[in-house]
Amino acid sequence: MPLGFDGKLLEGTHTVTLKTSEGDITLALNADKAPKTVTNFIVLAKAGYYDGLTFHRVIPDFMIQGGDPNGDGTGGESVFGPTFEDEISDIPMERGVIAMANRGPDTNGSQFFIIQRQDGTPWLExxxxxxxxVMEGMDIVDKITKVKRDPMDRPLEAVTLEVKIEK
Structure with missing residues:
Protein backbone atom coordinates (compact mmCIF):
# COMPACT_ATOMS: atom_id res chain seq x y z
CA MET A 1 0.00 0.00 0.00
CA PRO A 2 1.30 3.48 -0.86
CA LEU A 3 2.28 5.87 1.87
CA GLY A 4 -0.70 7.80 3.15
CA PHE A 5 -3.31 5.07 2.57
CA ASP A 6 -4.87 3.85 5.79
CA GLY A 7 -7.35 1.48 4.16
CA LYS A 8 -10.32 3.75 4.85
CA LEU A 9 -12.60 4.49 1.88
CA LEU A 10 -13.57 8.08 1.12
CA GLU A 11 -17.13 9.41 1.07
CA GLY A 12 -18.82 12.45 -0.45
CA THR A 13 -17.66 14.70 -3.28
CA HIS A 14 -14.01 15.55 -3.86
CA THR A 15 -12.74 18.28 -6.17
CA VAL A 16 -9.51 17.80 -8.09
CA THR A 17 -7.80 19.76 -10.84
CA LEU A 18 -5.89 18.10 -13.64
CA LYS A 19 -3.22 20.65 -14.46
CA THR A 20 -2.35 19.72 -18.03
CA SER A 21 0.14 21.22 -20.45
CA GLU A 22 -2.92 22.44 -22.40
CA GLY A 23 -4.76 24.00 -19.42
CA ASP A 24 -6.70 23.03 -16.29
CA ILE A 25 -9.59 20.58 -15.98
CA THR A 26 -11.54 20.64 -12.69
CA LEU A 27 -13.44 17.50 -11.72
CA ALA A 28 -15.97 16.61 -9.03
CA LEU A 29 -15.37 12.99 -7.96
CA ASN A 30 -18.29 11.08 -6.41
CA ALA A 31 -17.09 8.76 -3.65
CA ASP A 32 -20.67 7.89 -2.69
CA LYS A 33 -21.14 6.19 -6.09
CA ALA A 34 -17.60 4.78 -6.44
CA PRO A 35 -15.81 4.77 -3.05
CA LYS A 36 -12.92 2.46 -3.98
CA THR A 37 -12.33 4.22 -7.29
CA VAL A 38 -12.30 7.74 -5.83
CA THR A 39 -10.14 6.59 -2.91
CA ASN A 40 -7.71 4.97 -5.35
CA PHE A 41 -7.51 8.11 -7.52
CA ILE A 42 -7.10 10.52 -4.57
CA VAL A 43 -4.50 8.41 -2.74
CA LEU A 44 -2.47 7.96 -5.93
CA ALA A 45 -2.76 11.70 -6.65
CA LYS A 46 -1.66 12.67 -3.13
CA ALA A 47 1.38 10.40 -3.53
CA GLY A 48 2.29 12.25 -6.76
CA TYR A 49 1.68 9.12 -8.85
CA TYR A 50 0.02 10.97 -11.74
CA ASP A 51 2.37 13.97 -11.80
CA GLY A 52 4.34 14.08 -15.03
CA LEU A 53 2.31 11.33 -16.71
CA THR A 54 0.65 11.94 -20.06
CA PHE A 55 -2.62 11.56 -21.89
CA HIS A 56 -1.26 8.68 -23.95
CA ARG A 57 -4.43 8.03 -25.98
CA VAL A 58 -6.45 10.83 -27.54
CA ILE A 59 -9.39 10.15 -29.88
CA PRO A 60 -11.43 13.07 -31.26
CA ASP A 61 -15.20 12.73 -30.79
CA PHE A 62 -14.57 10.01 -28.17
CA MET A 63 -12.22 10.55 -25.20
CA ILE A 64 -8.80 11.33 -23.73
CA GLN A 65 -7.01 8.65 -21.66
CA GLY A 66 -4.21 8.99 -19.12
CA GLY A 67 -2.81 7.64 -15.88
CA ASP A 68 -0.39 5.05 -17.26
CA PRO A 69 3.19 5.29 -15.92
CA ASN A 70 4.38 3.37 -19.01
CA GLY A 71 2.70 5.94 -21.26
CA ASP A 72 1.40 3.33 -23.70
CA GLY A 73 -1.75 1.83 -22.13
CA THR A 74 -0.01 -1.22 -20.63
CA GLY A 75 0.81 0.01 -17.13
CA GLY A 76 -0.68 1.12 -13.87
CA GLU A 77 -1.67 -0.26 -10.52
CA SER A 78 -4.03 0.54 -7.71
CA VAL A 79 -3.67 1.16 -3.99
CA PHE A 80 -5.58 -2.09 -3.47
CA GLY A 81 -3.05 -4.26 -5.33
CA PRO A 82 -2.49 -4.67 -9.05
CA THR A 83 -6.20 -4.13 -9.84
CA PHE A 84 -9.57 -3.75 -8.13
CA GLU A 85 -13.18 -4.55 -8.97
CA ASP A 86 -15.63 -2.41 -10.94
CA GLU A 87 -18.10 -0.13 -9.17
CA ILE A 88 -20.83 0.22 -11.76
CA SER A 89 -23.40 2.86 -10.82
CA ASP A 90 -26.14 4.98 -12.37
CA ILE A 91 -23.69 7.72 -13.42
CA PRO A 92 -24.37 7.96 -17.17
CA MET A 93 -21.44 7.73 -19.58
CA GLU A 94 -22.04 11.24 -20.90
CA ARG A 95 -19.80 14.06 -22.10
CA GLY A 96 -17.43 15.19 -19.34
CA VAL A 97 -17.61 12.02 -17.25
CA ILE A 98 -14.35 10.55 -15.92
CA ALA A 99 -14.23 6.74 -15.81
CA MET A 100 -11.68 4.01 -15.25
CA ALA A 101 -9.96 2.47 -18.26
CA ASN A 102 -9.63 -1.30 -18.00
CA ARG A 103 -8.76 -4.53 -19.83
CA GLY A 104 -12.08 -6.16 -18.96
CA PRO A 105 -14.24 -6.70 -15.88
CA ASP A 106 -12.63 -5.93 -12.52
CA THR A 107 -9.23 -4.83 -13.91
CA ASN A 108 -9.09 -1.21 -12.69
CA GLY A 109 -5.65 0.19 -11.89
CA SER A 110 -4.61 3.82 -12.35
CA GLN A 111 -5.70 4.59 -15.92
CA PHE A 112 -8.72 6.77 -16.54
CA PHE A 113 -10.47 8.51 -19.41
CA ILE A 114 -12.65 11.58 -19.85
CA ILE A 115 -15.50 11.34 -22.35
CA GLN A 116 -15.34 14.09 -24.97
CA ARG A 117 -18.02 12.84 -27.38
CA GLN A 118 -20.99 15.23 -27.52
CA ASP A 119 -23.54 12.40 -27.24
CA GLY A 120 -21.56 10.48 -24.62
CA THR A 121 -20.61 6.81 -24.89
CA PRO A 122 -23.72 4.83 -23.85
CA TRP A 123 -22.20 1.62 -25.27
CA LEU A 124 -19.66 1.74 -22.40
CA GLU A 125 -22.28 1.79 -19.62
CA VAL A 134 -15.75 17.77 -15.40
CA MET A 135 -16.97 20.95 -13.67
CA GLU A 136 -14.66 23.35 -15.53
CA GLY A 137 -12.34 22.85 -18.46
CA MET A 138 -14.30 20.90 -21.08
CA ASP A 139 -12.77 23.34 -23.55
CA ILE A 140 -9.38 21.94 -22.49
CA VAL A 141 -10.60 18.35 -23.02
CA ASP A 142 -11.78 19.42 -26.50
CA LYS A 143 -8.40 21.10 -27.13
CA ILE A 144 -6.50 17.94 -26.13
CA THR A 145 -8.51 15.85 -28.61
CA LYS A 146 -7.31 18.17 -31.38
CA VAL A 147 -3.56 17.66 -30.86
CA LYS A 148 -1.64 15.96 -33.67
CA ARG A 149 -1.35 12.23 -33.10
CA ASP A 150 0.06 9.10 -34.68
CA PRO A 151 -2.01 6.27 -36.26
CA MET A 152 -2.29 4.65 -32.78
CA ASP A 153 -3.94 7.84 -31.38
CA ARG A 154 -0.85 8.78 -29.34
CA PRO A 155 -0.13 12.53 -29.24
CA LEU A 156 2.99 13.47 -31.22
CA GLU A 157 3.85 16.01 -28.50
CA ALA A 158 3.25 14.85 -24.92
CA VAL A 159 0.22 16.27 -23.12
CA THR A 160 1.37 16.05 -19.50
CA LEU A 161 -0.67 16.21 -16.33
CA GLU A 162 -0.38 16.83 -12.63
CA VAL A 163 -3.23 16.32 -10.17
CA LYS A 164 -4.03 18.87 -7.48
CA ILE A 165 -6.50 17.97 -4.72
CA GLU A 166 -8.80 20.95 -4.09
CA LYS A 167 -11.08 19.44 -1.42
Whole structure:
Protein backbone atom coordinates (compact mmCIF):
# COMPACT_ATOMS: atom_id res chain seq x y z
CA MET A 1 0.00 0.00 0.00
CA PRO A 2 1.30 3.48 -0.86
CA LEU A 3 2.28 5.87 1.87
CA GLY A 4 -0.70 7.80 3.15
CA PHE A 5 -3.31 5.07 2.57
CA ASP A 6 -4.87 3.85 5.79
CA GLY A 7 -7.35 1.48 4.16
CA LYS A 8 -10.32 3.75 4.85
CA LEU A 9 -12.60 4.49 1.88
CA LEU A 10 -13.57 8.08 1.12
CA GLU A 11 -17.13 9.41 1.07
CA GLY A 12 -18.82 12.45 -0.45
CA THR A 13 -17.66 14.70 -3.28
CA HIS A 14 -14.01 15.55 -3.86
CA THR A 15 -12.74 18.28 -6.17
CA VAL A 16 -9.51 17.80 -8.09
CA THR A 17 -7.80 19.76 -10.84
CA LEU A 18 -5.89 18.10 -13.64
CA LYS A 19 -3.22 20.65 -14.46
CA THR A 20 -2.35 19.72 -18.03
CA SER A 21 0.14 21.22 -20.45
CA GLU A 22 -2.92 22.44 -22.40
CA GLY A 23 -4.76 24.00 -19.42
CA ASP A 24 -6.70 23.03 -16.29
CA ILE A 25 -9.59 20.58 -15.98
CA THR A 26 -11.54 20.64 -12.69
CA LEU A 27 -13.44 17.50 -11.72
CA ALA A 28 -15.97 16.61 -9.03
CA LEU A 29 -15.37 12.99 -7.96
CA ASN A 30 -18.29 11.08 -6.41
CA ALA A 31 -17.09 8.76 -3.65
CA ASP A 32 -20.67 7.89 -2.69
CA LYS A 33 -21.14 6.19 -6.09
CA ALA A 34 -17.60 4.78 -6.44
CA PRO A 35 -15.81 4.77 -3.05
CA LYS A 36 -12.92 2.46 -3.98
CA THR A 37 -12.33 4.22 -7.29
CA VAL A 38 -12.30 7.74 -5.83
CA THR A 39 -10.14 6.59 -2.91
CA ASN A 40 -7.71 4.97 -5.35
CA PHE A 41 -7.51 8.11 -7.52
CA ILE A 42 -7.10 10.52 -4.57
CA VAL A 43 -4.50 8.41 -2.74
CA LEU A 44 -2.47 7.96 -5.93
CA ALA A 45 -2.76 11.70 -6.65
CA LYS A 46 -1.66 12.67 -3.13
CA ALA A 47 1.38 10.40 -3.53
CA GLY A 48 2.29 12.25 -6.76
CA TYR A 49 1.68 9.12 -8.85
CA TYR A 50 0.02 10.97 -11.74
CA ASP A 51 2.37 13.97 -11.80
CA GLY A 52 4.34 14.08 -15.03
CA LEU A 53 2.31 11.33 -16.71
CA THR A 54 0.65 11.94 -20.06
CA PHE A 55 -2.62 11.56 -21.89
CA HIS A 56 -1.26 8.68 -23.95
CA ARG A 57 -4.43 8.03 -25.98
CA VAL A 58 -6.45 10.83 -27.54
CA ILE A 59 -9.39 10.15 -29.88
CA PRO A 60 -11.43 13.07 -31.26
CA ASP A 61 -15.20 12.73 -30.79
CA PHE A 62 -14.57 10.01 -28.17
CA MET A 63 -12.22 10.55 -25.20
CA ILE A 64 -8.80 11.33 -23.73
CA GLN A 65 -7.01 8.65 -21.66
CA GLY A 66 -4.21 8.99 -19.12
CA GLY A 67 -2.81 7.64 -15.88
CA ASP A 68 -0.39 5.05 -17.26
CA PRO A 69 3.19 5.29 -15.92
CA ASN A 70 4.38 3.37 -19.01
CA GLY A 71 2.70 5.94 -21.26
CA ASP A 72 1.40 3.33 -23.70
CA GLY A 73 -1.75 1.83 -22.13
CA THR A 74 -0.01 -1.22 -20.63
CA GLY A 75 0.81 0.01 -17.13
CA GLY A 76 -0.68 1.12 -13.87
CA GLU A 77 -1.67 -0.26 -10.52
CA SER A 78 -4.03 0.54 -7.71
CA VAL A 79 -3.67 1.16 -3.99
CA PHE A 80 -5.58 -2.09 -3.47
CA GLY A 81 -3.05 -4.26 -5.33
CA PRO A 82 -2.49 -4.67 -9.05
CA THR A 83 -6.20 -4.13 -9.84
CA PHE A 84 -9.57 -3.75 -8.13
CA GLU A 85 -13.18 -4.55 -8.97
CA ASP A 86 -15.63 -2.41 -10.94
CA GLU A 87 -18.10 -0.13 -9.17
CA ILE A 88 -20.83 0.22 -11.76
CA SER A 89 -23.40 2.86 -10.82
CA ASP A 90 -26.14 4.98 -12.37
CA ILE A 91 -23.69 7.72 -13.42
CA PRO A 92 -24.37 7.96 -17.17
CA MET A 93 -21.44 7.73 -19.58
CA GLU A 94 -22.04 11.24 -20.90
CA ARG A 95 -19.80 14.06 -22.10
CA GLY A 96 -17.43 15.19 -19.34
CA VAL A 97 -17.61 12.02 -17.25
CA ILE A 98 -14.35 10.55 -15.92
CA ALA A 99 -14.23 6.74 -15.81
CA MET A 100 -11.68 4.01 -15.25
CA ALA A 101 -9.96 2.47 -18.26
CA ASN A 102 -9.63 -1.30 -18.00
CA ARG A 103 -8.76 -4.53 -19.83
CA GLY A 104 -12.08 -6.16 -18.96
CA PRO A 105 -14.24 -6.70 -15.88
CA ASP A 106 -12.63 -5.93 -12.52
CA THR A 107 -9.23 -4.83 -13.91
CA ASN A 108 -9.09 -1.21 -12.69
CA GLY A 109 -5.65 0.19 -11.89
CA SER A 110 -4.61 3.82 -12.35
CA GLN A 111 -5.70 4.59 -15.92
CA PHE A 112 -8.72 6.77 -16.54
CA PHE A 113 -10.47 8.51 -19.41
CA ILE A 114 -12.65 11.58 -19.85
CA ILE A 115 -15.50 11.34 -22.35
CA GLN A 116 -15.34 14.09 -24.97
CA ARG A 117 -18.02 12.84 -27.38
CA GLN A 118 -20.99 15.23 -27.52
CA ASP A 119 -23.54 12.40 -27.24
CA GLY A 120 -21.56 10.48 -24.62
CA THR A 121 -20.61 6.81 -24.89
CA PRO A 122 -23.72 4.83 -23.85
CA TRP A 123 -22.20 1.62 -25.27
CA LEU A 124 -19.66 1.74 -22.40
CA GLU A 125 -22.28 1.79 -19.62
CA UNK A 126 -21.88 -1.21 -17.34
CA UNK A 127 -18.35 -1.83 -18.65
CA UNK A 128 -16.38 0.97 -16.97
CA UNK A 129 -16.58 2.60 -13.53
CA UNK A 130 -17.71 6.22 -13.89
CA UNK A 131 -16.62 8.21 -10.85
CA UNK A 132 -16.99 11.92 -11.54
CA UNK A 133 -17.54 14.74 -13.99
CA VAL A 134 -15.75 17.77 -15.40
CA MET A 135 -16.97 20.95 -13.67
CA GLU A 136 -14.66 23.35 -15.53
CA GLY A 137 -12.34 22.85 -18.46
CA MET A 138 -14.30 20.90 -21.08
CA ASP A 139 -12.77 23.34 -23.55
CA ILE A 140 -9.38 21.94 -22.49
CA VAL A 141 -10.60 18.35 -23.02
CA ASP A 142 -11.78 19.42 -26.50
CA LYS A 143 -8.40 21.10 -27.13
CA ILE A 144 -6.50 17.94 -26.13
CA THR A 145 -8.51 15.85 -28.61
CA LYS A 146 -7.31 18.17 -31.38
CA VAL A 147 -3.56 17.66 -30.86
CA LYS A 148 -1.64 15.96 -33.67
CA ARG A 149 -1.35 12.23 -33.10
CA ASP A 150 0.06 9.10 -34.68
CA PRO A 151 -2.01 6.27 -36.26
CA MET A 152 -2.29 4.65 -32.78
CA ASP A 153 -3.94 7.84 -31.38
CA ARG A 154 -0.85 8.78 -29.34
CA PRO A 155 -0.13 12.53 -29.24
CA LEU A 156 2.99 13.47 -31.22
CA GLU A 157 3.85 16.01 -28.50
CA ALA A 158 3.25 14.85 -24.92
CA VAL A 159 0.22 16.27 -23.12
CA THR A 160 1.37 16.05 -19.50
CA LEU A 161 -0.67 16.21 -16.33
CA GLU A 162 -0.38 16.83 -12.63
CA VAL A 163 -3.23 16.32 -10.17
CA LYS A 164 -4.03 18.87 -7.48
CA ILE A 165 -6.50 17.97 -4.72
CA GLU A 166 -8.80 20.95 -4.09
CA LYS A 167 -11.08 19.44 -1.42
Missing amino acids: GLHTAFGK
